[in-house]
Amino acid sequence: MNDDEKQELREALLGQRKNVLADVSRHGVKTGAGAGAIADETERADIIAENMVEHQLGFSESKLLEKIEYALAQLDQGTYGICDECQKEINIERLKAKPSVSLCIACQTIKEQSG
Numbered sequence: 001m002n003d004d005e006k007q008e009l010r011e012a013l014l015g016q017r018k019n020v021l022a023d024v025s026r027h028g029v030k031t032g033a034g035a036g037a038i039a040d041e042t043e044r045a046d047i048i049a050e051n052m053v054e055h056q057l058g059f060s061e062s063k064l065l066e067k068i069e070y071a072l073a074q075l076d077q078g079t080y081g082i083c084d085e086c087q088k089e090i091n092i093e094r095l096k097a098k099p100s101v102s103l104c105i106a107c108q109t110i111k112e113q114s115g
């Protein structure tokens, strides 16, 4: 990976992070507080259902953010683009398509097959 490609991927990651953060603020993801303070039993189910949706949204978004932050840290450390499992270089085209990946195609496939 040359410096131009690194720069391109860094910008892609920063852009992705910005999008996720914009999504989070638009959906108003909560941090989990509030559900315990409900007095009315009839309202409880509705609010729990709402919280579950928000929780799932927050979870997938925070997972993605985590991956983006991880990739950015690796870029800084010069270890970006190395597969977490087999330590081989991840295909540059794969990184360009999805800059937050931390596994090569072979390891990703194994992981998906094993569940």
Ligand SMILES: [Zn+2]
Binding pocket: 083, 084, 085, 086, 087, 088, 103, 104, 105, 106, 107, 108
């Ligand atoms: Zn691998």
